[in-house]
Amino acid sequence: MRVQNVTKTFGDFAALHGIDLEIKPGEFVALLGPSGSGKTTLLRIIAGLEFQDGGEVLFDGEDVSSRSVGERQVGFVFQQYALFKHMTVAENVAFGLSVRRKGRPPKADIRARAEELLRLVQLDGLGKRYPGQLSGGQRQRVALARALAIEPRLLLLDEPFGALDAKVRKDLRRWLRGLHETMGLTSIFVTHDQEEALELADRIVVMDHGRIEQVGTPEQVYMEPASPFVSNFVGETNQLPGGIHVRPHDIDLVASGGIPVVVDNVFRRGGSWRVEGRIEGHDRVVEFDVNAASPAPTLGDTVRIQPLRERQFHKRRL
Numbered sequence: 001m002r003v004q005n006v007t008k009t010f011g012d013f014a015a016l017h018g019i020d021l022e023i024k025p026g027e028f029v030a031l032l033g034p035s036g037s038g039k040t041t042l043l044r045i046i047a048g049l050e051f052q053d054g055g056e057v058l059f060d061g062e063d064v065s066s067r068s069v070g071e072r073q074v075g076f077v078f079q080q081y082a083l084f085k086h087m088t089v090a091e092n093v094a095f096g097l098s099v100r101r102k103g104r105p106p107k108a109d110i111r112a113r114a115e116e117l118l119r120l121v122q123l124d125g126l127g128k129r130y131p132g133q134l135s136g137g138q139r140q141r142v143a144l145a146r147a148l149a150i151e152p153r154l155l156l157l158d159e160p161f162g163a164l165d166a167k168v169r170k171d172l173r174r175w176l177r178g179l180h181e182t183m184g185l186t187s188i189f190v191t192h193d194q195e196e197a198l199e200l201a202d203r204i205v206v207m208d209h210g211r212i213e214q215v216g217t218p219e220q221v222y223m224e225p226a227s228p229f230v231s232n233f234v235g236e237t238n239q240l241p242g243g244i245h246v247r248p249h250d251i252d253l254v255a256s257g258g259i260p261v262v263v264d265n266v267f268r269r270g271g272s273w274r275v276e277g278r279i280e281g282h283d284r285v286v287e288f289d290v291n292a293a294s295p296a297p298t299l300g301d302t303v304r305i306q307p308l309r310e311r312q313f314h315k316r317r318l
């Protein structure tokens with residue numbers, strides 16, 4: 001799938017500015033960005049639910065811009081396309097196949113396929129229930145089975161686990177990653193949760209204000225952020241005097257030299273102390289981690305910190 005110089009405006013508001021993106025078969029890609037950055041708009045354009053003002057969307061080299069959702073053969077799980085309440089779970093899953101005008105399989109085949117998909121999403125036996133009789137996580141899995149029924153070339157997921165609690169969300173996303181592998185899918189999912197993107201994706205597309213800030217593996221985006229925005233949005237970061245960005249776990253305490261910091265707050269976070277302090281004479285807040293095997297720094301004391309890995313960003317030439 002390739003998106004080439006895609007632009008989209010709503011009235012006089014530019015939601016996407018010349019987006020270029022290529023996704024290879026088998027990839028699991030996250031669109032990550034804050035609210036309003038254009039993630040959903042881009043996903044809807046790829047699906048064919050929204051049309052770009054400029055640029056092209058290519059599937060296997062073919063411009064599909066004028067093709068409908070059905071013709072594009074994409075599966076999607078979008079929160080606003082909830083399950084049909086008046087249909088059973090099995091009918092919901094079979095929906096995409098039973099409304100096919102061309103190449104609709106016989107009824108018995110559709111039924112068998114729906115059953116097979118329900119087994120795949122681990123809901124076998126629940127086909128006769130109605131959506132109202134399922135938990136949130138089960139409903140999401142039905143939505144996924146419905147999207148997979150048409151054997152999509154591309155699976156698009158918009159915050160698929162948004163409404164679920166943290167534990168279910170974590171289980172379900174790992175399960176989805178497994179399903180993506182076993183079914184050999186190509187998937188794009190939208191999230192504003194950096195942890196979800198870092199954990200799940202082969203590549204992350206970081207978006208802000210309708211632009212792509214960076215495309216890279218989770219490792220690249222985290223370790224080599226391309227801009228101050230990415231550094232801030234993906235993982236935590238401190239900005240030290242001189243425009244240096246450093247992550248809380250990339251700071252060491254030193255006996256002399258370094259940067260003097262007054263300790264304001266200390267709390268435990270897993271195996272470390274998270275220390276919040278102010279750089280002396282700068283009134284700038286920094287956060288860093290100290291191994292909890294050493295004693296916790298004392299509130300009000302001045303300690304000296306040394307960045308281990310820092311990054312500087314230069315103004316981009318446009």
Ligand SMILES: Nc1ncnc2c1ncn2[C@@H]1O[C@H](COP(=O)(O)OP(=O)(O)OP(=O)(O)O)[C@@H](O)[C@H]1O
Pocket residue numbers: 010011013015033034035036037038039040041042192
């Ligand atoms: N139909 C529309 N009419 C007008 N403006 C719209 C429309 N759809 C989206 N927008 C605007 O375009 C921008 C991008 O919206 P989009 O839904 O793509 O963002 P997002 O990154 O998915 O955000 P979120 O994480 O909140 O869903 C927003 O400022 C939004 O208000």
